[in-house]
Amino acid sequence: MSPWEIMTRYIGDLIDISIVSYIIYRLLVLLRGTRAIQLVQGIIVLIIFWVASRFLHLTTVRWLIQNLSSVGLLAVIIIFQPEIRKALEQLGRGGMFFNRKKQFQHKLVSKITTEISKAAAHLSKRQIGALIIIERKTGLSDYIETGILLEARLSAELLKNIFLPNTPLHDGAVIIRDGQIMAAGCYLPLSENPFISKELGTRHRAGLGLSEISDAVIVIVSEETGVISVVTHGKLDRGFNEEQLNLRLLEELKSPKKKSRWSTFWIREKEGTADE
Known part of the structure; x- marks a missing residue:
């Protein structure tokens, strides 16, 4: 061979590996922040067990995993149907491989923090x-889909x-992405942390629940106090x-702190008590 x-x-070979690696990366980015990512982690764990069973000659474990994998492809297609549909839609729009990187620019961050602070006050x-x-x-697409889509400035x-009370969208959460109100009336997962104060109502529990599984910044105004x-x-x-x-939101959006999302829950009270 010359x-x-x-x-x-x-x-x-280098181009082949690069393309496959990028496709896998884009798929992981697409799934990040959705409930499907936990299923992906479960599949990775099964693959690790299967590889370990071959090296350690764990016959029974290998037999069990091989039998599960025979129906695994069909199960994956069924379980990941919404994500597969979303990926194909993005591929058709050219958004899966050429989407712009989300960046909080200074002007956009200032706009977001100012408007939210004025409304909250x-x-x-x-x-x-x-x-x-x-x-x-x-990504919070799963929760955006539970509310009323707005995509408003x-x-x-x-x-x-x-x-405003007694209006169709006042219950639930508003989700903001890149300076847009994506949806209102969204449902969030409630925190199951047993150490949460009993004085905190549903709004606070929903905010804490989402913060435990994402890096979102959440602003809550108590209805009672x-x-x-x-x-x-x-x-x-x-x-x-x-x-x-305004200062706190600027700090969070400009320089996100690297904290574990599973960090110990604690509450620092500055004044009064809150209930919903």
């Missing part, structure tokens, strides 16, 4: 409950109107005014 053929084959004075979610790296006035809270990574801080909230 040196030219060897080089051509080497370059072809207004709602706090009138003791109107609110639950506002700011998406960061972890973020403004304090719109947030105030969404959370008007106290403004910020939740990140399972940690709840309370007692913000408009200026303090």
